[in-house]
Amino acid sequence: AQTVTQSQPEMSVQEAETVTLSCTYDTSESDYYLFWYKQPPSRQMILVIRQEAYKQQNATENRFSVNFQKAAKSFSLKISDSQLGDAAMYFCAYRNIPENSGNTPLVFGKGTRLSVIA
Amino acid sequence: DAEITQSPRHKITETGRQVTLACHQTWNHNNMFWYRQDLGHGLRLIHYSYGVQDTNKGEVSDGYSVSRSNTEDLPLTLESAASSQTSVYFCASSPGRVTEAFFGQGTRLTVV
Numbered sequence: 001a002q003t004v005t006q007s008q009p010e011m012s013v014q015e016a017e018t019v020t021l022s023c024t025y026d027t028s029e030s031d032y033y034l035f036w037y038k039q040p041p042s043r044q045m046i047l048v049i050r051q052e053a054y055k056q057q058n059a060t061e062n063r064f065s066v067n068f069q070k071a072a073k074s075f076s077l078k079i080s081d082s083q084l085g086d087a088a089m090y091f092c093a094y095r096n097i098p099e100n101s102g103n104t105p106l107v108f109g110k111g112t113r114l115s116v117i118a
Numbered sequence: 119d120a121e122i123t124q125s126p127r128h129k130i131t132e133t134g135r136q137v138t139l140a141c142h143q144t145w146n147h148n149n150m151f152w153y154r155q156d157l158g159h160g161l162r163l164i165h166y167s168y169g170v171q172d173t174n175k176g177e178v179s180d181g182y183s184v185s186r187s188n189t190e191d192l193p194l195t196l197e198s199a200a201s202s203q204t205s206v207y208f209c210a211s212s213p214g215r216v217t218e219a220f221f222g223q224g225t226r227l228t229v230v
Contacts, residue, residue: 033216033218035218043223044221044224045210047218047220050218091160091161095218097215097216103168105166108161108162110160
């Protein structure tokens with residue numbers, strides 16, 4: 001079974017600085033998707049960014065970018081120019097792409113709580 | 119706008135009672151999921167469904183059941199609530215097998 005590990009339960013960053021959240025995963029599959037979700041105090045789960053494993057280029061969404069290292073099974077999230085609104089719990093998630101027409105659920109890590117210091 | 123809604127948002131129940139949490143989506147997504155969120159555990163999969171009449175057990179399915187009689191709804195039932203089932207429950211759906219999931223607002227359940 002696939003597992004997702006987020007080794008940093010808590011992180012903090014100064015406003016306007018850059019922070020990187022770590023995520024590693026364990027899989028024997030070659031095709032899959034990776035995601036980062038943000039959960040602010042409102043509890044809503046918000047998709048931040050996603051990465052297809054077959055794409056070598058790292059995904060970017062405005063101030064959010066990833067460093068995808070397929071061989072190392074690493075998928076870190078970099079937040080640039082951190083803002084107070086970035087304070088939240090961040091979850092890394094994995095979704096396998098079956099070879100047949102089957103389907104698979106998302107598997108989540110335990111999360112990293114990010115604090116932004118003004 | 120299409121959306122996914124959970125009800126109730128908060129519920130307190132007694133040990134041993136049967137409880138059903140509702141999940142309704144208007145996107146016509148085939149895939150629906152139930153997760154529970156606990157401090158230190160992240161989101162853990164309870165049950166999931168890939169279409170009408172299809173249900174599958176997840177990582178923490180003991181004490182829970184689901185049924186899928188139509189595309190829009192996947193209710194989660196706690197057969198006999200236990201204090202260990204105090205948690206925040208999230209329902210999610212996705213349109214395809216390789217896309218992200220879209221989440222409801224969550225239900226905070228307290229079993230006393």
